[in-house]
Amino acid sequence: MPELPEVETVRRQLAQWMVGRRVERVTVTGRRSVRRQPLEEFIARLTNRTVVDVRRWGKFLLIDLDDSEVLVIHLRMSGQLRYEPDPGVEVERHTHVILALGPEPEIVELRFVDPRTFGEMFISEGCDARGVPVELAHLGRDPINEQFTEPDLEQLSRGRRVAIKTLLLDQSKIVGIGNIYGDEICALARVRPTRRAESLTKPQRRRIVAATLEILNEAIEERGSSLKDQRYRDLFGGLGTYQNHHRVYGRAGLACEQCGAQVKRTVIGGRSAHFCPTCQR
Ligand SMILES: [Zn+2]
Structure with a gap:
């Protein structure tokens, strides 16, 4: 699943x-990809609009249009x-939405491909004072923005008995961190991912905050992580390279590069x- 660095790369x-x-022109063939509003309305609000900016909030891409609406x-x-x-290039399988972008006659296309159809597009009903769409107002802070x-x-963390990794992945608290970067942040911070959030010391919290910024920025520089399934590709079909720098993620049984001990795998929250x-202590 793309996390903040992969989405920032695409942004x-x-x-x-x-x-x-x-x-x-807007062509929608996969009805599940546009499910929050009537299809005709989605197409009408998007057609003939010019893109003025492309932003990101957590794992969401925000395309600002010239009439102040946001895709x-x-x-x-x-x-x-x-x-x-x-x-003219044949549309690949599982392509559900195509935006034809002009001006005419030099049309280029943005194609949304989604085999599992969990992804979606919608036109926001408006943004709050932070510039965040109201539909995303329940989400937490973006550690990069x-x-x-x-x-x-x-x-x-105050009074939170959950594992620190669970807290880092809780999108209602912090947006953009998923399973890969949650593990990598805890590794760089030298904190065990199972540690109860409320039990962390101030120096550990400082290290987690510093590691969050360092890991996310490093991963953005490497254009994200592409795992063996190669599901994540960037806009131009390229692969990220940050998987070559993972400290612990996907390395169970291999030697820790810091100390030589075997990296362990456990399960937190499923x-x-x-x-x-x-x-990591
Ligand atoms: Zn080690």
């Missing part, structure tokens, strides 16, 4: 060529966006977690 690529282009795109489990400079400090983490039993 940067979208911003390069989409800003200033006009939506000439929200969530890739979820298996969604991918593809840039197609030649509309907003300030994220030790006092913030202290406040989020999801796998990886850590070094020597380095």
Whole structure:
């Protein structure tokens, strides 16, 4: 599932060529991909609008239109966006939405491919003071777009008996971190992912906050992580390279690069977690 670094990679690529282009036509063939509003309304509000900016909030892409409306795109489990400079190229299987972007006659396409159809697109009903669509108002802070400090983490952890990794993945508290980066943040911070959030010391919280920023920024520089299933590809079909730098994720049984101990795998909240039993306390 794409996490913040993968979505940020796609955002940067979208911003390069989409800003200033006009939506000439919208084709929706997968009804589940546009499910929050009537299809005719979605198409009408998007057609003939020019893209003025491409933003990101957590794992959501926000396409700002020239009439102040916002197209929200969530890739979820298996969604991918593809840039197609030649509309004549055959549409691949599981393509559910196509935006034809002009101006005419030089049409390029943005294609939304999603085999498992959990992803979606919708036009927001408006943004709050932070510029966040009202539909996403229940979500927590974005650690890259907003300030994220030790006092913030202290406040989020107070009285929380959940594992620190569960807290990091709780989108109502912090947005954008998933299973891969949750493990990597705990590894760099030298904190065991199973540690109860409320039991962390101030130095540990400081290290987690610093590791969050460092890991996410490093992963953005490497254009995200593409795992063996190669499900994550960027807008131009490229693979990320951050999987080559993972400290613990997917490395169970292999030696920790810091101390040589075997990386362990456990389960937290029904999801796998990886850590070094020597380095992480
Ligand atoms: Zn170690």
